[in-house]
Amino acid sequence: MEDSQDPEISQRALYDLAIAKSRRSGSGNASEEFRHDLQRLIEEYPNGSLFDDALYQLAMAYFQDGDMDKALAAFQLLREFDEENGWAKNNWVEIAHLRPALIHYSRGDSADLGKAVVLLERLVTDIPDGDLTAAGHFWAGRISEELNQRNRARKHFRHLIENNSLHHYGLRARLHLQYGAKAKTMHHMDAKIRQQIAQEIAAGRLTHIPKPISPFSGPYHRRLESTLTSGLYKAVLETRDRFRKFFPSRELKQIGMRKLDEIHAVPLMSMLSSLRQLADAAKDSATDNRNRLEIAYAVGRYANDWELAMAMVFAIGEPEGVIERAAIMREPGYLSTAYPIRYRENILEHSRKYNIPPHLAYAVMRHKSYFYPAALSPEGALGLFQLMPETFDSLDRDWALLGESGMPSREAFLVNSDLSIGLWMRWFGERVLPRQKGDLFFAVLDDQVGADNLKKWRKSWPKEIENDFELMLESVRSAETRRFLRDVLASWEVAEIICLFPTRFCE
Structure with missing residues (x-):
C-alpha cells in the first residue's frame, strides 16, 4: 500500500x-x-x-x-x-x-x-x-x-x-x-x-393463468415452445437431477470439465445451459411484463424449472430489477406464476404435525430455494430450506436421521424433498419455536441468522422497540436479512390470502 x-x-x-x-x-x-x-x-x-x-x-x-x-x-x-x-x-x-x-x-x-x-x-x-x-x-x-x-x-x-x-x-x-x-x-x-x-x-384477475407462449412472438418463442411441448426441456432437467448424486455437495456448474466428462455429463450441461439461454432470450426479446410471466409460467409449469421461473419473477441480477418486480405484480397471471402450488401434501402433513402455519413454511421455502430441492448456497446450505451441514449433523446425532431414513449421506437426505420438508418442519417446530417462546417472527429470524446472533442483536435493542414490529424489523443489522424477512412476511400474507393451503381463513 x-x-x-x-x-x-x-x-x-x-x-x-x-x-x-x-x-x-x-x-x-x-x-x-x-x-x-x-x-x-x-x-x-x-x-x-x-x-x-x-x-x-x-x-x-x-x-x-x-x-x-x-x-x-x-x-x-x-x-x-x-x-x-x-x-x-x-x-x-x-x-x-x-x-x-x-x-x-x-x-x-x-x-x-x-x-x-x-x-x-x-x-x-x-x-x-x-x-x-x-x-x-x-x-x-x-x-x-x-x-x-x-x-x-x-x-x-x-x-x-x-x-x-x-x-x-x-x-x-x-x-x-x-x-x-x-x-x-x-x-x-x-x-x-x-x-x-x-x-x-x-x-383484478391477478390469479388468472398466463396465456400459452405465442409462437408468433418470435423465433426464440417458437424454439422454446418446441422444447417444452416435446418434453426435451423437462427430460434434460430430470437427467441433471440424476447426475447430482455423483456430486451432491456441489452444483454441477461448479465442477470441472474433466470430472463432468468422467460421468458423461458435458453434453447434458451444455444442453441445459442452451435451454435456459433460450428461455432468457425469449423473455428479453419482448420488454413487456406479460411476456416475462408467460415465459416464467411455461418453464415452471411444463419443464418443472421453478428455479429459473422464480428468478424471472424476482428479476434476479437484472439492472432494473426493482422496477420489474413492482410492475410484474400488477400483471394478470402474476399469482399463478409467482405462487405455484408446490409440495402441498407434504407441507400440510408436517405443518399439522408440528403446528406450524403451512403458508409460513411455503414462504420460507419460496425465498430460500425457489422450490429447487437441490439448491446449494456458496456457504454450503443445501435443500429446499437451506440447512447448513453442521445443523444437519447435530440433528442427526439427536434424531438418527440417516439411520432411520436409510439415506447414505447428509446430501442425499437434504436433496430429497419429502425428507427435507419433514426435517425442517420438525426442527422449526421442536427446536426453534420453543427457544423463541412461540414467536413466529423471531423463530424465522433465528432460522435465518442463528440463535446466538439473534440474542446479541436483541440485547443491543432498546426494550421498547419490541413493541414496535415495524421499527424492530428495520433494526435488524444485516441488510440482506432485512430483505429476506420482508420478503418472507409478505409471501406468507399473500399465500394465505390466496388460500394455497386450507386454513380457518380459507374455509
Missing part, C-alpha cells in the same frame, strides 16, 4: 485493510483502527472511487456503536457527495437518506420527526424507482401519521397500495390506513384486511 504509485491501488488496499480489521475486531463495535483507516481514506482521496464506500462504512460503524451524532454527520457528508457528483456515482445515496431519517425518528421530538419526513420525501422524489423507495414512502407515511398530518400520510400509503400492493410495505400501508398508529404493533394481517385484498385480487 505504501509503495504503490497508483491511487486506485492505494485506496483499495486501505479500504480492504480497514474491512479486515473490522472483521478481526471480534465484537459488535468497529475497532479504532478500522475507523482511523476509513477516515484516512476519506481525507486523502476525496475524489476517489471508494470515497462513498468509506463514508458509508464509517457512518454505519458509528450507528452500530450508538454514536448517532457522528453517524448523522457521516451520512450528511454522503448526501453532499451525492449532490456534488450525482447520485448515479454514489452506491449509498438511498441509505444515506433512509437510515438518518430513522435515527431522527428514534429521537422522538417533533423537530426530529419533521427532519425525518424531509429526508424521506427527498429520497422518493429524487429516486422514484430505487431499492429503498418503497421504504421511503412507508416511513414518510408512518411518521406523517404520528405528526397528525393525515393527508400527507394517506398520500404515501396510497402510493404504496397502488404501486406495491403485494410488497411488504404495501401490505403494511393497508394496516395503517385501517388502524392508524396501532398497526405498528401488529405482526400479521387480520381477517378483515385479508378479505379486502382477496376481493381486489379476484377483481
Whole structure:
C-alpha cells in the first residue's frame, strides 16, 4: 500500500485493510483502527472511487456503536457527495437518506420527526424507482401519521397500495390506513384486511393463468415452445437431477470439465445451459411484463424449472430489477406464476404435525430455494430450506436421521424433498419455536441468522422497540436479512390470502 504509485491501488488496499480489521475486531463495535483507516481514506482521496464506500462504512460503524451524532454527520457528508457528483456515482445515496431519517425518528421530538419526513420525501422524489423507495414512502407515511398530518400520510400509503400492493410495505400501508398508529404493533394481517385484498385480487384477475407462449412472438418463442411441448426441456432437467448424486455437495456448474466428462455429463450441461439461454432470450426479446410471466409460467409449469421461473419473477441480477418486480405484480397471471402450488401434501402433513402455519413454511421455502430441492448456497446450505451441514449433523446425532431414513449421506437426505420438508418442519417446530417462546417472527429470524446472533442483536435493542414490529424489523443489522424477512412476511400474507393451503381463513 505504501509503495504503490497508483491511487486506485492505494485506496483499495486501505479500504480492504480497514474491512479486515473490522472483521478481526471480534465484537459488535468497529475497532479504532478500522475507523482511523476509513477516515484516512476519506481525507486523502476525496475524489476517489471508494470515497462513498468509506463514508458509508464509517457512518454505519458509528450507528452500530450508538454514536448517532457522528453517524448523522457521516451520512450528511454522503448526501453532499451525492449532490456534488450525482447520485448515479454514489452506491449509498438511498441509505444515506433512509437510515438518518430513522435515527431522527428514534429521537422522538417533533423537530426530529419533521427532519425525518424531509429526508424521506427527498429520497422518493429524487429516486422514484430505487431499492429503498418503497421504504421511503412507508416511513414518510408512518411518521406523517404520528405528526397528525393525515393527508400527507394517506398520500404515501396510497402510493404504496397502488404501486406495491403485494410488497411488504404495501401490505403494511393497508394496516395503517385501517388502524392508524396501532398497526405498528401488529405482526400479521387480520381477517378483515385479508378479505379486502382477496376481493381486489379476484377483481383484478391477478390469479388468472398466463396465456400459452405465442409462437408468433418470435423465433426464440417458437424454439422454446418446441422444447417444452416435446418434453426435451423437462427430460434434460430430470437427467441433471440424476447426475447430482455423483456430486451432491456441489452444483454441477461448479465442477470441472474433466470430472463432468468422467460421468458423461458435458453434453447434458451444455444442453441445459442452451435451454435456459433460450428461455432468457425469449423473455428479453419482448420488454413487456406479460411476456416475462408467460415465459416464467411455461418453464415452471411444463419443464418443472421453478428455479429459473422464480428468478424471472424476482428479476434476479437484472439492472432494473426493482422496477420489474413492482410492475410484474400488477400483471394478470402474476399469482399463478409467482405462487405455484408446490409440495402441498407434504407441507400440510408436517405443518399439522408440528403446528406450524403451512403458508409460513411455503414462504420460507419460496425465498430460500425457489422450490429447487437441490439448491446449494456458496456457504454450503443445501435443500429446499437451506440447512447448513453442521445443523444437519447435530440433528442427526439427536434424531438418527440417516439411520432411520436409510439415506447414505447428509446430501442425499437434504436433496430429497419429502425428507427435507419433514426435517425442517420438525426442527422449526421442536427446536426453534420453543427457544423463541412461540414467536413466529423471531423463530424465522433465528432460522435465518442463528440463535446466538439473534440474542446479541436483541440485547443491543432498546426494550421498547419490541413493541414496535415495524421499527424492530428495520433494526435488524444485516441488510440482506432485512430483505429476506420482508420478503418472507409478505409471501406468507399473500399465500394465505390466496388460500394455497386450507386454513380457518380459507374455509
